[in-house]
Amino acid sequence: AFTAMRARGAQVTDIAIIVAAADDDIMPQTKEAISHAQAAGVPIVFAINKIDKPDANPEKIKEGLANMNLLVEDWGGKIQSHDISAKMGTGVKDLLEKVLLEAELLELKANPNKPAVGTVVEAFLDKGRGYVSTILVQAGTLKIGDYVLAGKNSGKIKAMHDERGNDVAQAGPSTPVSILGLDGAPQAGDKFNVFADEREAKQIATKRAQLQREQSVRTQRHITLDEIGRRIALGDFQELNIILKGDVDGSVEALTDSFQKLSTEEIHVNIIHKGVGAITESDVLLATASDAIIIGFNVRPVGNARQVADTEEIDIRTYSIIYDAINDLKDAMEGMLSPEVKEEVTGTAEIREMFKVSKVGTIAGCMVMNGKIYRNSKIRLIRDGVVVYTGELASLKRFKDDVKEVGKGYDCGMQIKNYNDIKEGDVIEAFHEVEVKKKLK
Incomplete structure (x- = not known):
């Protein structure tokens, strides 16, 4: 979420002021902000904040920057930096002077005497006022009553407000204002232009909306x-x-x-x-x-x-x-996700004796070697390490009583459902199936 915001911010700025806390290290977010500014080719001014704190160490931050190949002026480099305290107001005026100096060196100028162009920073729907777009004028002057086209939205500006909610009649270069009057919420990062003719602005907006619809239909994945x-x-x-x-x-x-x-x-x-x-x-x-x-x-x-x-x-x-x-x-x-089914072995028993009972079949006299054998378990018959049969129990008894389970070290009688080919020395392994919730990869 923040990566997208930083990338958009870096695209619309002429100079980036990057703030780092003097009582801490250079955070991963700060590193990300620096790399966005570098990628957009925006000159950087560092503001090292919180110098009023007793454990503040601005030199540590400068050292961290030097390790990232960013040498500040104090360390013999070209990048401007200033120690400030936002809480006390220390050094803020000097920081602004350094920003103005940087702007002068870069000759950052814009012509105010032309129709405004700039970028949409954010847009939202206000319950009482309709669609409100925050925009940054980058050149020219924006006035109330201008016809504006931003992305696939257009409209006539009804009102403009500054960052404190005061009414503004016109906004010159590098002025941020919120405007009312667009017929929708443009996307953050869209460029805006002012048109002399409302019809032309509407035509282009309609054309863009149509192209966007066509594009979304084309990008829908049809099944092959x-x-x-x-x-x-x-x-x-x-x-x-x-x-x-x-x-x-x-x-x-x-x-x-x-x-x-x-x-x-x-x-x-x-x-x-x-x-x-x-x-x-x-x-x-x-x-x-x-x-x-x-x-x-x-x-x-x-x-x-x-x-x-x-x-x-x-x-x-x-x-x-x-x-x-x-x-x-x-x-x-x-x-x-469909759950995975895993098998869990609950116990094993060894067949010690066999009893043939007429009308019933063969009953295995077993000794439980480890774990427990449950009446409702599924079983495998293993002979010389090879699985001979997989099925379930027909009955599980201790002496003459039917039981639900038999523990390790006890003997019991088992009958395998629909299977009689058993021999002494065979091992019966009891297991049950457990559903395990799959994780997203």
Whole structure:
């Protein structure tokens, strides 16, 4: 989930400030953030935080960075770094000066006198306001009333707000704003453009939506003869259909990736529909038609979706932690796997004597060597180390009484169902079959 966010973040930035704690080590997440910034070719400024703590050791962090071939200026390198304390505000002004210096050296400039272009950072559905998209203007100036096209969504901007919720009339380069007026939730990472003509924006949006539909139809795996053969060979091939709804597009994307990675040879996870917003009645009807389960992330059913789901017996699961959703789905898939049957030997007995009884057959007088022999066990007759017969017991007796089990060191009489060819010295092995729950590979 976070990898996708970091990768998208690195794509839209000009300079990345990477924060590391001075009282700790360089964490794996920090290393990942650094490699995303390097992959996107974004210059890095390091902020070494928490220097107000008594056990802070900024030099240790710099040493760690040096081991990763990242030399900061204090150590004779080219990368800017500054020691700060977010809690006390120490060094934050100097850090911002270093960022401005970096921007000046890189000549990071944008023309504000043209129609705005930029990137969608996140999008969600607000109950009272409709679809809200957080965007970052990268060049030009965005004004209220502009016609915007982002991905397969378009619309006229009705309102713009800054990060504190204040109204904004226009947004220049490198300004983040949330906008209202798009007809849907664009995907995080989509580029947006401003058009002079609303009709043109709508046409392109419709064309993109059509292309996306065609693409999704093409990528649906239609079943081939080889695939049918593979499924028959596996015996129990199953599909798990999922409808996924989330509060923001980033979470939906992250969950989609995580769920699809759970697919195995025996169970294929199929996400038939994903979207931003609450779980609606149409989602429940789609689940009924396609035999799917509905997973909501930070969203709930609205209207009479819950009642319809109850009547149609559709499972709606709601989560607020990605790991919970993944673990639950994993458990559900393990439950769908056909269990493996394992044999457990419960005991062995040696035949010491044989008694032929008319109308009954041959009864074996045995001594239990180890374990226990149960009346309802399955048995194998072993002669000179070779299995001669596998079957079950007709009766198990101690003296004249029927018993349920006989323990080690006791003698007993056994009769094998529909089998009389027994000899002294044969070994009877009792076993039962246990179903073991399969694990996902």
